[in-house]
Amino acid sequence: MTPRRKRLLAVLAIVAGVGLATAVAIKAFDNNLSYFYDPSQVADGKAPGDKSFRIGGMVTQGSVARTPGTLEVHFVLTDFAHSVPVSYTGLLPDLFREGQGIIAHGRLRDGVFVADEVLAKHDEKYTPPEVAKSMKRPGAAEGRT
Amino acid sequence: MIPELGTLALVLALLLATAQAFFGLAGAHRNRESWMAVATPAVAGVWVFVTFAFGILAYSFVVHDFSVQYVAANSNSELPLLYRIAAVWGAHEGSLLLWIELLATWALLVAALSGGLPIAFRARVLGVLGMIGVGFLLFTLLTSSPFARLIPAAQDGADLNPLLQDPALAAHPPMLYMGYVGTSVAFAFAVAAMLSGKLDAAWARWTRPWTVAAWVCLTVGIALGSWWAYYVLGWGGWWFWDPVENASFMPWLATTALIHSLAVTEKRGLFKSWTLLLAVFAFSLSLLGTFLVRSGVLVSVHAFASDPSRGLFILALLLFFIVGSLTLFAIRAPTLRSEGGFELVSRESFLLLNNALLVAAACLILVGELWPLLMDAFDLGKISVGPPYYNMVFLVPMVPLVLLLGVGMHAGWRRALLKSRQRILLTLAGVAAVLGILIALVGYGGPGTPLTIICFATALFIMASALIEPIEQWRRGQTLPRAALGMAIAHFGVGVWMMGVTGVVSYKVEKDVSLAPGESATIGGYTFKYEGSRQVDGPNYEALEAKVVISRGDKLIAELPTQKRTYRVQKNPMTHAGIDVAWNRDLFVALGDDLGGGKWSMRVQYKPLVRYIWLGAVVMAIGGLVAILDKRYRVRRTADEPALAPGAARKTV
Numbered sequence: 001m002t003p004r005r006k007r008l009l010a011v012l013a014i015v016a017g018v019g020l021a022t023a024v025a026i027k028a029f030d031n032n033l034s035y036f037y038d039p040s041q042v043a044d045g046k047a048p049g050d051k052s053f054r055i056g057g058m059v060t061q062g063s064v065a066r067t068p069g070t071l072e073v074h075f076v077l078t079d080f081a082h083s084v085p086v087s088y089t090g091l092l093p094d095l096f097r098e099g100q101g102i103i104a105h106g107r108l109r110d111g112v113f114v115a116d117e118v119l120a121k122h123d124e125k126y127t128p129p130e131v132a133k134s135m136k137r138p139g140a141a142e143g144r145t
Numbered sequence: 146m147i148p149e150l151g152t153l154a155l156v157l158a159l160l161l162a163t164a165q166a167f168f169g170l171a172g173a174h175r176n177r178e179s180w181m182a183v184a185t186p187a188v189a190g191v192w193v194f195v196t197f198a199f200g201i202l203a204y205s206f207v208v209h210d211f212s213v214q215y216v217a218a219n220s221n222s223e224l225p226l227l228y229r230i231a232a233v234w235g236a237h238e239g240s241l242l243l244w245i246e247l248l249a250t251w252a253l254l255v256a257a258l259s260g261g262l263p264i265a266f267r268a269r270v271l272g273v274l275g276m277i278g279v280g281f282l283l284f285t286l287l288t289s290s291p292f293a294r295l296i297p298a299a300q301d302g303a304d305l306n307p308l309l310q311d312p313a314l315a316a317h318p319p320m321l322y323m324g325y326v327g328t329s330v331a332f333a334f335a336v337a338a339m340l341s342g343k344l345d346a347a348w349a350r351w352t353r354p355w356t357v358a359a360w361v362c363l364t365v366g367i368a369l370g371s372w373w374a375y376y377v378l379g380w381g382g383w384w385f386w387d388p389v390e391n392a393s394f395m396p397w398l399a400t401t402a403l404i405h406s407l408a409v410t411e412k413r414g415l416f417k418s419w420t421l422l423l424a425v426f427a428f429s430l431s432l433l434g435t436f437l438v439r440s441g442v443l444v445s446v447h448a449f450a451s452d453p454s455r456g457l458f459i460l461a462l463l464l465f466f467i468v469g470s471l472t473l474f475a476i477r478a479p480t481l482r483s484e485g486g487f488e489l490v491s492r493e494s495f496l497l498l499n500n501a502l503l504v505a506a507a508c509l510i511l512v513g514e515l516w517p518l519l520m521d522a523f524d525l526g527k528i529s530v531g532p533p534y535y536n537m538v539f540l541v542p543m544v545p546l547v548l549l550l551g552v553g554m555h556a557g558w559r560r561a562l563l564k565s566r567q568r569i570l571l572t573l574a575g576v577a578a579v580l581g582i583l584i585a586l587v588g589y590g591g592p593g594t595p596l597t598i599i600c601f602a603t604a605l606f607i608m609a610s611a612l613i614e615p616i617e618q619w620r621r622g623q624t625l626p627r628a629a630l631g632m633a634i635a636h637f638g639v640g641v642w643m644m645g646v647t648g649v650v651s652y653k654v655e656k657d658v659s660l661a662p663g664e665s666a667t668i669g670g671y672t673f674k675y676e677g678s679r680q681v682d683g684p685n686y687e688a689l690e691a692k693v694v695i696s697r698g699d700k701l702i703a704e705l706p707t708q709k710r711t712y713r714v715q716k717n718p719m720t721h722a723g724i725d726v727a728w729n730r731d732l733f734v735a736l737g738d739d740l741g742g743g744k745w746s747m748r749v750q751y752k753p754l755v756r757y758i759w760l761g762a763v764v765m766a767i768g769g770l771v772a773i774l775d776k777r778y779r780v781r782r783t784a785d786e787p788a789l790a791p792g793a794a795r796k797t798v
Binding site for chain 2: 006014017021024025027028029031032033034035036054066068069070071089090091092094095
């Protein structure tokens, strides 16, 4: 092979590789991005009804209710302006408790957010930045009392 | 008074690091030996002062000096001694000090072990390391001093995060940082080569053991983190594609690529610019990792309290090193010509593919890592990139990589002479395929995922293929050079790791159950029976301990205690899982919540082959260690090679 042909081959291989990588990335991206919404956006109907997404907020005091003896649990997430009821079946993370900021992943079904995953961050002082931000929004503060 | 000595020591270290950077680089540039000679004692001085500061912080923890803000925030009078010491790097300020301590240690090792290098080259390497040291010392002193006082002093400390009170996690950050920081040595070698405009086989030979050493630390550090996450954090998961895990994994991929590309540069004088670029890439990813974790832009268990000025500072540092080294690269790379070519089927081609695939994986993970940050920065919505993305962009380059690995190991330089090994490779491939099918269908009773059988077979093939050369040499009564033996061991480790991943991903069983005392749940043929619970007390926590008895048929397998701990100071509940280990599987029980009526929620799991994931990583690391000890890498001074004369120590290959 002449050096020229070899270089051409190398360039073609790189272009093909980059192209393939980009295609894979875009495809994988499309299916696996999940958006974050706060309870107000969900209440305004901005969240998708047919796709899964993440929601973040504070677990309302006194809202956690278990169906006795089962793994099913219901609670309400709030950003102090609006609230969204959530249901979840499974083990809750260690730091899940009322008054704690959490993020849940799942989808809306008849106005209830059915979660397939609940994340609470492992620090009692920690509030996920997204949750903290949505609570600082105008209109969010007056509901604090 | 004592903490102030720590600050003073850091200031002195900063001054010495500045001297190290200036006299190392300027001395080499002007070719003044007296200037260059300053660099080595400066390195020693930096190490002494940084270590002193580090010792003082550790001392403050040991004696419970709660007038130091960092100690008050991360320790408690009830905290056991081991964790008081581990708490030194338990949060932002201290972990930064650890970063600097390890950088100083690497620089000291380079200074001590590179006596045979040309003096100008050595001065440049130390100079670049000095610059990095200056950056991080400034960062610590200006934005995150661990010695800041708390006035009045706290009565008692806020305690270390309970999740960090674990032996594996005490060792995880130092190991990982050792690896992170170790990439700075390869980077310094690369910059020194670009500054001098000379890059030859000797350069690659000097750089290789340092790169492998960093890689070994990264490998062990990541494995420790994964193991810890398995039994503490994830309730049985071993990898989450958490942004911070990725931040450590990307430098690992880049460093792995760099090790392989350095081999080509050493043996064949090819891929020179590419090797330099990879060294820059690996170090940049390490810095990026530090930036992402420390700046608080990532939502993660690892992300410490955020402070915008810190993020900005590291970002500036990151840009300085990346832009600086890339500019240098743009100027100097065209002057570095690779010599000779190679055939399409040759070891060079295999290694080129290896590099392309590893770097592709690193880049795709980087895209997933940065995309949400970009979207957020431009206010396009808050998104997160889930594990399925990462699984996909990891698998797509990795499957061809491991398929090529078993054959590629036996390809010769220039032109592959696979003929001599063709028969044995084909035989082994056949045996591996049959065994793979047997393990899946007979051993685990099903084909698992579409990739399961292919992955089992490939893993077995890689392991067998890695053994061909050592066994051949052993039968001839010869010993393999350590570098080649190390390669064989490391590749064998890749196979072991793959067996573990394939087994656990394909055949794991997880189930969340609610059990009252006396009730049981069955998964994978194992019966988990909840016998009841009792209260137990630890040194700084109280726990509810549940006893779970596991049996298979009539045979008792294990009695596992599993705890739900509540730490007295931080009040955080924490699950302490019960795990029964056997050579071929783990059985895992984690206690959930009190569901009322005497029932508790529990997660029970059957994890086939999961230990092989970490065992594989350990084997890889051992391979790396063996390779570092190769005689070839020892730069010796001999009578006819006056090592300290400028430019004289470059030996022929």
